[in-house]
Amino acid sequence: MLTHCGQAPRFEWKLLSDEFAPSWKASSIPEEGKVLIHDGEITLQPGQPMTGARFDAWKSSKLPLTRYAIEYEAMRVAGNDFFGTVTFPVNDSHVSLVVGGWGGTLVGISSIDEMDASENTTRGNAYFENNRWHKVRIEVRDDELRAWINDKLFVNTSTKGHKLGLRTGDIEKCAPFGFASYATQSRIRGVLIRRL
Known part of the structure; x- marks a missing residue:
């Protein structure tokens, strides 16, 4: 099937490819650490307390707002709180998947019905070993x-x-799509968006 401009529609986007590298920015969080993007990988240095990287071209790149998947790998290099936490659009809203929050183990969606990941029914717990890649989908x-x-x-x-x-x-400074860490050093790689 062809689009009106004669090009095949896109079904996946590798957001750390050279094509999209200029669209990544530090999130301008007060007292955040350095954000480094190199060789298809994001490094978030520890902030006081948070650091974020934001992808500004979601709308202009015509990425989907529903019926899509996010895949990436994240590593907590140092620290004991959330790392590789991702903020993403859901139709006309945004939420975050917290990875390793509230002292290092909490997982969940912030926010649902104004309750964050520590309060709502998505709350879970996992052990995240530092200096190991963790796969997220x-x-x-x-x-x-x-x-x-x-x-x-x-x-x-x-x-x-x-x-x-x-x-x-x-x-909120990580919207429409971005990653954040809290008083940790983290690395993110292999960021893929795919239509479902």
């Missing part, structure tokens, strides 16, 4: 959110009839 469907870490399902929740949004504060 998120599926954004019309009325559902699902998320796996290291192939284990952690989030499987309906979004129908629920209010989605970001936790108030610095994480």
